[in-house]
Amino acid sequence: MSPAEKKSMLSAIICSSxxxxxxxxxxxQRCTSGLPTAEPSISPWLLEPSSKLMGFRSTEDLPEHxxxxxxxxxxxxxxxxxxLKEGWAKDLSVVMLDxxxxxxxxxxxxxxxxxxxxxxxxxxxxxxxxxxxxxxxxFVRDNEIPCEWQDCLGVYxxxxxxxxxxxxxxxxxxxxxxxxxxxxxxxxxxxxxxTSSPPIRVDRDPMATGGGWDVEKIRETLAGLGMQDSDxxxxxxxxxxxxxxxxxxxxxxxLLERHEADRFALHTxxxxxxxxxxxxxxxxxxxxxxxxxxxxxxxxxxxxxRVLLATNGYTSxxxxxxxxxIIPVRCQAAAAAQTGGVSLKKGPVDLExxxxxFLCEDGKRAERLVQRxxxxxxxxxxGGRHVxxxxxxxxxxxxxxxxxxxxHLENILRGFMDGERMNETESRADLPEVRHWAGIEGYARxxxxxxxxxxESLGGGPGLFLCxxxxxxxxxxxxxxxKRVVQDMMMTNTGGDRDDVDGDDELIHExxxxxxxxxxxxxxxxxxxxxxSGRVEIAMEDWPDVQTMEEEGLETYIRAAxxxxxxxxxxxxGDLRIPGGLRRFEGRGATGRRW
Numbered sequence: 001m002s003p004a005e006k007k008s009m010l011s012a013i014i015c016s017s018x019x020x021x022x023x024x025x026x027x028x029q030r031c032t033s034g035l036p037t038a039e040p041s042i043s044p045w046l047l048e049p050s051s052k053l054m055g056f057r058s059t060e061d062l063p064e065h066x067x068x069x070x071x072x073x074x075x076x077x078x079x080x081x082x083x084l085k086e087g088w089a090k091d092l093s094v095v096m097l098d099x100x101x102x103x104x105x106x107x108x109x110x111x112x113x114x115x116x117x118x119x120x121x122x123x124x125x126x127x128x129x130x131x132x133x134x135x136x137x138x139f140v141r142d143n144e145i146p147c148e149w150q151d152c153l154g155v156y157x158x159x160x161x162x163x164x165x166x167x168x169x170x171x172x173x174x175x176x177x178x179x180x181x182x183x184x185x186x187x188x189x190x191x192x193x194x195t196s197s198p199p200i201r202v203d204r205d206p207m208a209t210g211g212g213w214d215v216e217k218i219r220e221t222l223a224g225l226g227m228q229d230s231d232x233x234x235x236x237x238x239x240x241x242x243x244x245x246x247x248x249x250x251x252x253x254x255l256l257e258r259h260e261a262d263r264f265a266l267h268t269x270x271x272x273x274x275x276x277x278x279x280x281x282x283x284x285x286x287x288x289x290x291x292x293x294x295x296x297x298x299x300x301x302x303x304x305x306r307v308l309l310a311t312n313g314y315t316s317x318x319x320x321x322x323x324x325x326i327i328p329v330r331c332q333a334a335a336a337a338q339t340g341g342v343s344l345k346k347g348p349v350d351l352e353x354x355x356x357x358f359l360c361e362d363g364k365r366a367e368r369l370v371q372r373x374x375x376x377x378x379x380x381x382x383g384g385r386h387v388x389x390x391x392x393x394x395x396x397x398x399x400x401x402x403x404x405x406x407x408h409l410e411n412i413l414r415g416f417m418d419g420e421r422m423n424e425t426e427s428r429a430d431l432p433e434v435r436h437w438a439g440i441e442g443y444a445r446x447x448x449x450x451x452x453x454x455x456e457s458l459g460g461g462p463g464l465f466l467c468x469x470x471x472x473x474x475x476x477x478x479x480x481x482x483k484r485v486v487q488d489m490m491m492t493n494t495g496g497d498r499d500d501v502d503g504d505d506e507l508i509h510e511x512x513x514x515x516x517x518x519x520x521x522x523x524x525x526x527x528x529x530x531x532x533s534g535r536v537e538i539a540m541e542d543w544p545d546v547q548t549m550e551e552e553g554l555e556t557y558i559r560a561a562x563x564x565x566x567x568x569x570x571x572x573x574g575d576l577r578i579p580g581g582l583r584r585f586e587g588r589g590a591t592g593r594r595w
Contacts, residue, residue, distance in 0.1 A: 032323040033316040036099040037399040041437035045245040053102040058265035062299045067092035072310030074107030078251040079482035088490040099271030103248040109439030114475045115239035119169040124526040132480035147246040154239035163232040189232035226415040292463035312442035321458040326469040330395040333382035334409035348376030364553035384408040391550040398438045444469035446539040455533040
């Protein structure tokens with residue numbers, strides 16, 4: 001694609017504005033998942049895309065064969081390619097396909113927050129998330145990637161009854177795991193009717209966190225944002241913000257610079273429309289390609305011995321049997337500069353390197369606020385799904401946004417900037433220019449990512465692997481999940497040494513560990529993340545569908561989670577039971593900083 005064609009395409013995409021017409025969502029058919037739309041809505045991150053990656057195709061024609069094909073060029077696909085080409089598969093051919101531009105899906109459409117809800121998840125999964133964040137932090141630091149990385153404190157603002165559940169969960173964590181998770185989290189409650197009180201500081205271990213957490217300062221910020229109706233906060237270190245597109249683009253550009261097209265190739269605007277298993281495929285003992293799978297695209301077919309689906313919310317478009325397990329959910333966000341047509345009565349907002357998440361209405365409503373560039377910088381808010389059609393569940397178009405959600409997010413931004421909420425009769429002309437966009441997230445039915453070989457019961461077979469279903473936590477979870485799925489891909493003999501991929505994953509992986517290359521560090525992850533047929537049965541039996549979970553909120557989630565514990569499916573680990581290698585994370589992220 002010529003530079004002129006790239007420029008013309010980019011202008012058409014960025015300048016187009018397609019707010020969803022009033023009433024359109026009511027008529028929109030629910031979908032399990034379709035292919036990505038040709039021209040998605042554009043987030044602020046995508047306004048200055050990589051000139052190298054726009055319209056990029058390593059070769060004019062799609063290769064007919066490859067050792068490994070990765071479907072998806074977001075953060076999962078990028079890190080999977082990195083781990084393959086920098087270690088496991090240096091001499092194998094890897095081809096990456098994307099239906100649109102590189103990193104033009106949820107990885108480029110999120111709000112750039114990197115965090116995990118420790119108090120609202122299985123503790124071993126939370127520990128893994130923190131380790132994944134540390135892996136990402138080290139990667140950015142070591143390579144000096146210009147991606148606006150900023151270590152932050154996560155502030156989860158809650159009301160009753162959510163604060164009661166959250167505080168109890170935090171207390172349990174600090175008692176059971178004082179040397180790991182207990183070092184990065186605290187909960188503070190207050191009487192909202194008391195407008196003034198002595199300063200509150202949460203004392204921390206200086207070696208672990210670099211100082212105390214100034215709760216009174218946080219309360220002052222909440223008051224300034226017009227959020228006085230909270231009953232407490234959960235404070236969580238080891239969070240961050242990032243420019244997600246620049247991060248992923250840097251990885252892909254380096255891969256293209258380091259490897260010839262016959263070793264790593266990227267093909268944008270090449271949607272996979274069909275995935276089929278070939279007869280008589282396999283992978284030989286030396287790793288050579290015996291082409292288990294054929295992927296059909298509008299540009300022709302490509303066959304490969306191993307295929308990784310890094311497709312998140314769009315996964316069921318290629319694997320329909322996953323339609324009840326990884327569900328597309330449309331999420332919306334809005335960004336506004338603190339200049340322009342609105343008067344800033346309180347002066348510029350400064351979140352002071354904190355990410356604010358507002359959990360309201362029994363957990364049925366959530367908004368998240370981040371800031372770019374420090375005091376007075378751009379504010380970005382995501383949420384509003386409680387006013388969206390079907391909570392956004394099952395909607396897979398990201399080229400449209402819902403007007404009701406737009407208005408809700410603008411109302412929130414106005415409140416954050418001026419301390420006043422916009423009335424129904426007020427005009428949008430009073431607001432600064434706001435950019436709205438949508439992204440399709442992959443929600444897992446059991447709220448954990450699916451990582452590993454795809455069971456035959458889900459349409460899989462030898463050589464087909466999956467890494468998807470992050471449920472809004474892809475930036476935090478994807479790096480380590482990608483590392484593990486690459487390990488599985490390269491250590492599993494997909495040429496017939498086992499009858500199928502539905503067997504005992506722990507036994508299979510233990511055998512692989514014994515046969516691993518001496519130069520590779522092995523990674524264990526919680527078994528509840530591994531994609532097995534047994535997990536399918538548990539997810540369908542123990543967890544309501546995502547629509548029900550989102551509509552009913554916290555109480556339904558707690559019932560499902562407690563049910564897991566009662567059945568012995570989610571044991572509570574102590575510090576020493578965290579999987580090896582998952583206990584290395586900085587207590588705060590920015591060592592020595594006082595929040």
